[in-house]
Amino acid sequence: MCQTDVDSNRRFSLVAKYIIGIDLGTTNSALARCDAAAAEQKAQIEVRSIPQLVNPNELAERTLLPSFLYIPGEFDFPKGSLALPWEPEPKLVIGELARKRGAESPNRLVASAKSWLSYAAVNRTAPILPWQAPEEVPKLSPVEASSKFLQYLRTVWDSGEAGEQGQFALAEQDVLLTVPASFDEEARELTRRAAEQAGYDHVTLLEEPQAAFYAWLESQGDAWRHRIRVGNLVLVCDIGGGTTDFSLIMVSEESGELTLKRVAVGDHILLGGDNMDLALARFLQQRLEASGNRIDMWQLQGLWHQCRMAKEKLSHCWERGRNSSVAPLRRNWRATTSIRSW
Numbered sequence: 001m002c003q004t005d006v007d008s009n010r011r012f013s014l015v016a017k018y019i020i021g022i023d024l025g026t027t028n029s030a031l032a033r034c035d036a037a038a039a040e041q042k043a044q045i046e047v048r049s050i051p052q053l054v055n056p057n058e059l060a061e062r063t064l065l066p067s068f069l070y071i072p073g074e075f076d077f078p079k080g081s082l083a084l085p086w087e088p089e090p091k092l093v094i095g096e097l098a099r100k101r102g103a104e105s106p107n108r109l110v111a112s113a114k115s116w117l118s119y120a121a122v123n124r125t126a127p128i129l130p131w132q133a134p135e136e137v138p139k140l141s142p143v144e145a146s147s148k149f150l151q152y153l154r155t156v157w158d159s160g161e162a163g164e165q166g167q168f169a170l171a172e173q174d175v176l177l178t179v180p181a182s183f184d185e186e187a188r189e190l191t192r193r194a195a196e197q198a199g200y201d202h203v204t205l206l207e208e209p210q211a212a213f214y215a216w217l218e219s220q221g222d223a224w225r226h227r228i229r230v231g232n233l234v235l236v237c238d239i240g241g242g243t244t245d246f247s248l249i250m251v252s253e254e255s256g257e258l259t260l261k262r263v264a265v266g267d268h269i270l271l272g273g274d275n276m277d278l279a280l281a282r283f284l285q286q287r288l289e290a291s292g293n294r295i296d297m298w299q300l301q302g303l304w305h306q307c308r309m310a311k312e313k314l315s316h317c318w319e320r321g322r323n324s325s326v327a328p329l330r331r332n333w334r335a336t337t338s339i340r341s342w
Helices: 096-104 113-117 142-161 185-197 208-227 273-290 297-321 327-340
Strands: 018-024 028-035 050-055 058-062 068-070 109-111 174-179 203-207 233-239 244-254 257-265
Touching: 018 142, 018 208, 028 142, 050 096, 050 142, 068 096, 068 142, 096 109, 096 297, 109 297, 113 142, 113 185, 142 185, 174 185, 174 208, 185 203, 203 208, 208 233, 208 244, 208 257, 273 297
Parallel strands: 018 174, 174 203
Antiparallel strands: 018 028, 050 058, 068 109, 233 244, 244 257
């Protein structure tokens, strides 16, 4: 049994076949499902592949959808090269191709929309993104941008899972949508609004550290009951792309069963992988300007995204070669020297 705080405004579907989990991340988003009717011990969580453009005219399936939205100019892409199976002429690019092209033209890229949802110093329902973009670039609000990502995931689901009569459409399923534990009520309400605009009818907000803890419990089977004891306090640290979350979960006992309850949440900390990438970009900016090169705001944005891509390349090299004692060193050395050459 697991007793935790959940979204008090949740709405459940009476006809749902699936429970759908969506991690709407600052940097990447993911989609998973399990059978709503399956017994808890037999429920299998399946991560759904997400088709997306990775290059013009090239569609591929990935388990992650990069949370990047690119607003194309008139001559950015050849006509027809952005076609999707469900939309022949999309006006926006979402996912891997958006991330790639945005590194080259950051003034047309919407990134970190989720972090903007929690930034109270701006009007989060006003069209302000891309931030400080030229007047000719169409703008979206943080809520609208978040809704676009959710709408994309809904379309992906419906195109492959809805059934001949739409009986399994996402709008009819129960959806768990993650948010940082430190999101205040206004940021949570804006997240709900984004989901509603994307056509989600039955949404429960789930705090991300709790979701991470549930995933750990699921991976342990019944063994978790022997690894934690009554009176234990479990600190969950969730360091993501844009935020760092801390949640404290207390282990107690009720009717002879272990129960888990979230008892404390850390302050909202806008610190994550994005900040590491920006710190690298600032370092490179200093090096370049010391050599006599002037770096403007948009060039700094481009450096920021290039640093993120280099970091991810290093990470992928390590993952592919970690079982070899030689390959990781060679691959990482090559990637590192390319960074130094900047």
